[in-house]
Amino acid sequence: MSYNPWVWFAAFLTLCTFSFLWRDNPFYKFAEHLFVGVSVGYTISILYHNSFMPRVWEPIVTNHQYYVLLPTLLGLLAFAIFFKKISWLIRYPIAFIMGSTCGISIPRSFEGYIFKHTQSTITAISPGLPPFLLISNIIMVIGVITTLLYFYFSLEHKGVMGKVANVGIWYIMLAFGASFGYTVMARVSLLIGRLQFLLHDWLGVIK
Amino acid sequence: MKRQIPLIIAFICGIGMIIQFFIPHPVSQKTYEEVLHWQIIVGIFMMIIAVRSLCVVHIDKIRRKKEGWGYSFITLFALAFTAFVGIAFGMGEEFLISDLYQYIMVPMQSTMFSLLAFYMASAAYRAFKARTAQATLLLVVALVVMFGRVPVGERLVPWLPRVIEWILMYPNMAAQRGILLGVGLGMIATSLKIILGIERGYLGGG
Numbered sequence: 001m002s003y004n005p006w007v008w009f010a011a012f013l014t015l016c017t018f019s020f021l022w023r024d025n026p027f028y029k030f031a032e033h034l035f036v037g038v039s040v041g042y043t044i045s046i047l048y049h050n051s052f053m054p055r056v057w058e059p060i061v062t063n064h065q066y067y068v069l070l071p072t073l074l075g076l077l078a079f080a081i082f083f084k085k086i087s088w089l090i091r092y093p094i095a096f097i098m099g100s101t102c103g104i105s106i107p108r109s110f111e112g113y114i115f116k117h118t119q120s121t122i123t124a125i126s127p128g129l130p131p132f133l134l135i136s137n138i139i140m141v142i143g144v145i146t147t148l149l150y151f152y153f154s155l156e157h158k159g160v161m162g163k164v165a166n167v168g169i170w171y172i173m174l175a176f177g178a179s180f181g182y183t184v185m186a187r188v189s190l191l192i193g194r195l196q197f198l199l200h201d202w203l204g205v206i207k
Numbered sequence: 208m209k210r211q212i213p214l215i216i217a218f219i220c221g222i223g224m225i226i227q228f229f230i231p232h233p234v235s236q237k238t239y240e241e242v243l244h245w246q247i248i249v250g251i252f253m254m255i256i257a258v259r260s261l262c263v264v265h266i267d268k269i270r271r272k273k274e275g276w277g278y279s280f281i282t283l284f285a286l287a288f289t290a291f292v293g294i295a296f297g298m299g300e301e302f303l304i305s306d307l308y309q310y311i312m313v314p315m316q317s318t319m320f321s322l323l324a325f326y327m328a329s330a331a332y333r334a335f336k337a338r339t340a341q342a343t344l345l346l347v348v349a350l351v352v353m354f355g356r357v358p359v360g361e362r363l364v365p366w367l368p369r370v371i372e373w374i375l376m377y378p379n380m381a382a383q384r385g386i387l388l389g390v391g392l393g394m395i396a397t398s399l400k401i402i403l404g405i406e407r408g409y410l411g412g413g
Binding site: 006007009010011013014017018020021029030031032033034035036037038039040041042043044045046047048049051052055056068070071072074075076078079081088091092093094095096097098099100101102103104105106107108109110112113114117118120121136137139140141142143144145146147148150151168169170171172173174175176177178180181182183184185186187188190191193194197 | 212214216217219220221225229239242244247249250251252253254256261275281282284286287289291292294297298304306308309310311312319321322323325327328341342344345346347348349351375376377378379381382383388389390391392394395397398399401409411
């Protein structure tokens with residue numbers, strides 16, 4: 001059995017959280033609220049040490065790089081929300097974040113999502129492939145097309161379109177099944193980890 | 208002033224970042240890095256607003272003595288204590304904040320997620336009860352994937368891992384690609400709407 005008070009506290013919180021399986025209760029609520037508080041407090045600390053100090057405080061105060069005042073002032077406009085008359089000023093930093101993020105994401109979405117997947121699908125069927133691989137790739141290409149058509153709502157899913165979309169559903173359900181299986185395995189693996197913590201690290205009943 | 212300037216800012220920043228992507232020049236790269244730097248700085252202040260909102264909600268709950276107001280004390284105390292410990296004493300394995308992370312955040316996070324194992328099992332039961340061919344396919348594939356990925360499954364049915372590999376590599380990949388292409392197109396369309404000022408929800412009312 002562990003003599004570390006932190007391990008005892010972690011075990012107590014683990015049991016508090018598991019108690020939710022019975023029903024919502026004060027122990028679970030205690031653990032939940034503590035978790036929220038500690039997580040936000042931890043995020044504040046990370047932000048302070050990894051972002052505020054090296055990117056705002058040190059450049060301005062220590063290194064006298066006064067151009068950093070520009071993004072700082074833009075960020076400070078966010079506090080306008082506390083004053084009703086000028087609360088609309090918060091739109092400036094939000095517009096900057098939204099506009100630049102969207103601008104950054106457009107070419108990268110083309111590159112990462114559209115071109116990459118389209119290229120891999122088109123080049124999958126090429127002459128000279130072994131028969132089994134060729135059939136498998138044809139099955140994959142049919143799957144990509146039918147899945148895309150299932151999400152195409154400008155045409156009513158009737159007749160040929162309905163049949164094609166239905167094939168897409170089968171592919172999608174198969175993919176969801178695989179993802180579901182992997183997710184369950186990941187969660188069960190976490191559960192085993194927690195049980196190992198309770199039985200090994202805390203109680204020491206298993207080696 | 209109130210709506211037009213933010214729209215212009217979003218337009219200029221958006222178009223600027225799209226153009227920047229296609230210019231392979233050190234100045235362009237520097238601009239990209241600088242914009243990311245600015246985003247982080249602005250993000251710090253946005254985070255302060257978010258923390259303030261959380262505190263306001265809990266302080267209001269305590270002040271009005273709403274149901275479960277006592278738990279709000281725990282949240283506020285834990286937040287203030289952790290932030291103080293992190294800021295005043297520093298981050299690192301030798302500091303108290305590391306214990307808070309290791310013995311509160313890590314066990315709680317993994318326990319919360321492990322709870323989902325039980326709820327997923329009940330969701331699977333409900334899916335099976337739906338008794339449609341497609342729901343059955345979902346469940347069968349999930350079971351096959353789970354069974355084939357553990358040592359006992361491989362020992363009992365030696366060819367099962369190869370079947371799973373094929374399922375993941377071809378039909379599963381096909382649907383994932385279809386979905387990801389849709390996600391990509393959706394992201395591009397939404398981003399364009401924001402840059403061109405068609406989508407203005409982020410400006411709020413007023």
